[in-house]
Amino acid sequence: MIKGDMEKKRERAIKKVWDAINMHGGTTLLSTGITGDDARMARAAVEAGARLIEPNHPAVVLARGLYGAKDMHAAEAVRHKLPLYEMLKVISGVRSAVGEEIFITVGVPGGFTEKEPIILEDEDFYNIARAGADGLHTHKATLEDLEEWVAKAHKFGLLVDAYIAHPDDKHLLGIPARTPEEVGKVAQAMEQIGVDMIGLMTGMTYEGVAAGEIHPQVKERLEALVNSVKNVPTLAEGGINLTNYQAFKATGVNIIVVGTSFDHLAANAISDAVKQYLSLGE
């Protein structure tokens, strides 16, 4: 009764993603951080050309000053506390701000492997879709959980972008794979279970790498991903900024995810202005 409708929704969504990739010469941007949850900044990103937007629950925790979290690391530890209905409001607000043409994938409590497991019901998936999401930004840490998640997401017309992590990452935000060979194998397994967009976590921490270059180990892993995935878009997430994004694009990855870098740019613009208004540090 709804299977066909939901498939059509998913087709429209993946078309938005491929259109953006093609429009931007093979590599597009998934804009998150403050551009994912603040309607003012989401609009600024979209007006500048971004076509893919990602609100997520740790960023909302940080944006709203919740549970004492003062940076992204702290927010990751308490993100599961955010009630889903707060994310539903964020999704519908951002959708209203950016319009129907933009692809929105959303991180929700339970979509990541949380400190405290969160169970989402069918109704929750349906509400996420109805609030305006095209997809679910997913950071599950086992293939089994991811497979179940994908089935549920697809039932309600939602795409899934999911990630491969390094087992030593500070926050485990994906299926672990230690070597480039393992990255390739996990990527193929993810494609087989129906993941719609397959990404690699590329920052060991949110701070990313210091230099403008991509870390050789990260580069090798990302190339393994890009070479293993056949039919769906690939993503790189973590530590990407204005200094190193060209190195990331050079790997041929389809989507670069940028979040914390936007937060820092906005914060710096504000910090500079405040100092000027107060005639400090001029």
Place this chain on the structure above:
Amino acid sequence: MIKGDMEKKRERAIKKVWDAINMHGGTTLLSTGITGDDARMARAAVEAGARLIEPNHPAVVLARGLYGAKDMHAAEAVRHKLPLYEMLKVISGVRSAVGEEIFITVGVPGGFTEKEPIILEDEDFYNIARAGADGLHTHKATLEDLEEWVAKAHKFGLLVDAYIAHPDDKHLLGIPARTPEEVGKVAQAMEQIGVDMIGLMTGMTYEGVAAGEIHPQVKERLEALVNSVKNVPTLAEGGINLTNYQAFKATGVNIIVVGTSFDHLAANAISDAVKQYLSLGE
């Protein structure tokens, strides 16, 4: 039973304001717009030296993409729709982000002369104070309503900053006064009824004046305010940005209110970065 406690709360609050004014050589900043409601940006403003922060309901409407509002003008027309509890969450989030030392004054539905009048009960004032507000950023349009508002605010230990407007302003955000003489008289009346900080609306619209100078008519009005107010801090709000703030400071006003200018700076920083990530307009 609580009068003394509430007076102490108000004394602590006004001390925060005077300390900031003195610390910044006579003119300090009331930081609003995105720095008032986004905990990430409030923290950036405070770390750069801002001591006075203002979340307000029209900015929250805009930030959350609510009621179809896509700019500040549209947000002003629907701001009364925001439930007070959403502002309570914003206040406690921002307070948690910036700490106890910072002065927070807050715009709430009913604190301005709204398109649809909103009645606040005693419990609402108490909840605003308990959420972490030091004061109420007030845009009432008659002295009678303002007097009632001040009494209620003081009962619950909240300061009131209120404003004088020009009767031809696009949005009437204060007690109307057409001439500099009227500005002086209204300011004195406001001081008499116990307003704790007295401001002037200095932008005819949010766009402010084009040139770097202060409009002669605005300057005359602002000087009338500064010269009439004896014992409480004065404020200028509207159209203040990095081009004209020095002209505003030169009038001797104690507090310059900056909001939309911060939104634009953050949006521009994001817009420039998005274009660079997408290799557009380089």
